Amino acid sequence: DAGVTQSPTHLIKTRGQQVTLRCSPKSGHDTVSWYQQALGQGPQFIFQYYEEEERQRGNFPDRFSGHQFPNYSSELNVNALLLGDSALYLCASSIGGGQPQHFGDGTRLSIL
């Protein structure tokens, strides 16, 4: 039973570029949440997707956008990358929004 899988594992971009990160939820899970974890800090909630719609959003600018597909997988898009966007991006899936979340290993994004 595969858990939450994220791709790519690592990514290096330059300022101003755009990036797309991908997440496949754990089998049977229908809800996907995205978090940004800067070095030495706790994860910060970006947004959550359920039934292909954004259900709640954290304090992140519109440069951060997402999508959920009919198979429940999800993408996180970040436009106009800034140095401060360098972080570990974690995807978490759950059954509905209230159950414990299962996390993937994350995508480490470095902005040069």
Next chain:
Amino acid sequence: AQKVTQAQTEISVVEKEDVTLDCVYETRDTTYYLFWYKQPPSGELVFLIRRNSFDEQNEISGRYSWNFQKSTSSFNFTITASQVVDSAVYFCALRLTGGFKTIFGAGTRLFVKA
């Protein structure tokens, strides 16, 4: 607004010692969930426990135990007879019942030396 504070940035212990990780939370809501997660060097957050705000019973799972006290807004985590494999960053987190956003503390890095 909700907030989770983990005042201990780093803790270092010798194997077989007991260690307690502190967590203090803030919320005006009366119904919420509290969580503990473990993050090993690989980066994946591993779910350890979820506690409902209505359930103040302490819980023990093997060498792990949790003490939830609403009166002091604390949800502390104790590892008994620590092992090297317990070395990781531990996060305490809060989510309002009916909400979808999980708020994490800054984490406590635990080093267990052999």
